[in-house]
Amino acid sequence: QETPVGFVGLGNMGGHMARNLLKKGYPVIAFDVSKDALSTLKNDGAVVAESPAEVAANVSRLVSMLPASAEVQEVYGGKKGILSTVKKGTLLLDSSTIDPSVSQQVAALAEKQGATFMDSPVSGGVNAARDGILTFMVGGPEASFAQAKALLDNMGKNVVYCGPVGTGQAAKICNNMLLAISMIGTSETMNLGIRLGLDPKLLAKILNMSSGRCWSSEVYNPVPGVVPGVPSSNDYKGGFGSALMAKDLGLAQNAATNTKSPTPLGSLAHQIYRTMCNQGYSGKDFSSAFLFLQEQDKK
C-alpha cells in the first residue's frame, strides 16, 4: 500500500491528475476552494481536507495544480498554507504554470522547513491529463528527481529533468509562447482557406501532410468538427482557457524583458489573447482564436 499523496487544485487538469493517482492505487488527500471539485474527487475515492495546511500535515508527497503565481503563493505561503504544517523531508511538486522567480521563492521557503519544492509544469491538454500522458518539465535538486519522477510517471508519459528550480517553468513558458503563435497562425490559415472555398476537414488534412503541420493543426484543430473530442468541437468548453494562455504569454514577455530577448510574435500573441479576454473569451478554450477571428470578420 502506497503512502498518501496530497493534491491541491482540482480544476480542468488537477482533477484528472488526482484521479489517475487514485486509479494507480495511491490514497489521495485533496483540497480545492471549489466545493464542487472537492466533492467530485471525494466520490472518486479521495479524502478531502479543509485547507492546504491540513493536506500537508498528512503527507510526505504533494502535488499542486493551481491557476497562477498568486494562488501558488497563497496555497504555499498563506496562513493555512502548505508551508505552515509541512513535514521535514516532504517532496512538493508544483505543476502550475507560474513565474519561474515565484517557484524559486517558494523553493527557498520550503527549504527552510526542510522540505523540497520542485517546479513540474506540464504540457498536454485536458485529454492528456485524463489519459495520463502529460509531459512534465521538472526543475529542482537533481537528487530528488528520481522520487519526483516515480510519482509523476503515474500521470504522464514523459518526465524531463530541466535543471535547478525554475527551469521547468522556463521550458514551459517557451513551449506555450510557440503554441500560442502556432494556434493563432493555424486559426488565420483555416479562416482564410474556408473563405477561399476549401472544406475545413480537407484543408486540415492537406496541412497535416504538408510543411504547415503543427500540433494546433493536427491534434487540436481550432475549427469545430475537424477533430472530434477537442474543445473546438464542444463549443470551446473545457480545455485550456484563453485567460490562462494570456497569463503564460505575459510570463514569457517578463522573461523576454529580463533576458533582453526579442520576441515580436510572442508579444503580438500576448496582445491578441489579452484582447480576446477583454471581449468575453477568457473562459473559452484558447483555440477560440479561430472564433475570435471569424467574429472580427463580421464586424
Ligand code: NAD
Ligand atoms: P483551472 O482554473 O481549471 O483549475 C485551477 C483549480 O485551482 C480550480 O479548481 C480552483 O478552484 C483551484 N484553486 C484556485 N485557487 C485556489 C486556492 N487558493 N486553494 C485551492 N484551490 C484553488 O486551471 P487548469 O486548466 O486546471 O490549469 C491549472 C494550471 O495548469 C495553470 O497554471 C495552467 O496554466 C496549467 N496548464 C493547463 C493546461 C490546460 O490545458 N488546461 C495545460 C497545461 C498547463
